[in-house]
Amino acid sequence: MAEVLVYVDHVDGAVRKPTLELLTLARRLGDPVAVHLGPKAEDAAKTLGEYGATRVLAADAPEFADYLVVPKVDALQAAYESVSPAAVLVPSSAEGKEIAARLAVRLGSGIVTDAVDLEAGDEGPVTTQSVFAAAFTTKSRITKGTPVITVKPNSATPEASSAAGTVEQLSVSFGEAATGTKVTSRTPRESTGRPELTEAAIVVSGGRGLNGAENFPLIEGLADSLGAAVGASRAAVDAGWYPHSHQVGQTGKTVSPQLYIATGISGAIQHRAGMQTSKTIVAINKDSEAPIFDLVDYGVVGDLFEVVPQLTEEIKTRKG
DSSP states (O other), X not given: OOEEEEEOOEETTEEOHHHHHHXXXXXXXXXXXXXXESSOHHHHXXXXXXXXXXXXXXXXXXXXXXXXXXXXXXXXXXXXHHHOOSEEEEEOSHHHHHHHHHHHHHHTOOEEEEEEEEEOOTTSOEEEEEETXXXXXXXXXXXXXXXXXXXXXXXXXXXXXXXXXXEEEOOOOOOGGGGSSBOOOOOOOOOOSSOOGGGOSEEEEEOGGGOSGGGHHHHXXXXXXXXXXXXXXXXXXXXXXXXXXXXXXXXXXXXXXXXXXXXXXXXXXXHHHHHTTOSEEEEEESOTTOGGGGTOSEEEESOHHHHHHHHHHHHHHHHO
């Protein structure tokens, strides 16, 4: 069976959920071969094997941490030349899309970004995308070279499928461009204890209807009761009520959780573009004519300052 390269997104060997989704999707196309760059590959291999990786190509070098994406592209290209895969899958993060794009240029291959589904076709992988601010769904196939595909988080449910996960060392030669841009400092992101926004299974977002930063704890309380991430509309971010890193929308982050709760958000196209592919959408808004209600699975017409506390309390009660 053909092999499929899967780029591993991890934090010090702890494999992140989007990689497990990629392994699940890769099994539709062939045998997944994971590419782990950085330390603790042996630790990651157990998890990668549990989700179907037949092999783990591992490389560790200071260049991966000390410089920007080019060393990782060099390594992924080395893995490609070693395996000759049927496709290369990469998580659709900002870094992942840059790695994928640079790799596709080097290979002379076509690229699809932000896929939300993937299936095997007679002439190669067929990808599904949401395009034009999620107004349309398209299916496409790469016709030139080896398909390079980035996949959005939460596009598939990770499914375990035990495989060997044998670790093999990958030999990497870095080109001159690899050390062109050096990382001079890092500032750890302050942890909120909540899931990362783009990877969360549940997202609760607040908008202009909150009337101020002092009311965002209402959203945080509901999110915490559900184990959810917190998002915000552009209006709320522009007003300085919540950090830009939490903005959901065309000029912010795109999310596709199992459950999305929009509170006090009118549903302008800018916001819809960032959350329209959510599996189930719930809106709370006092304006029954708000555009968001054209999109939702469930709508609550009411004052969020009354509805959200009651909803939060009911969730806490049911959870015991």
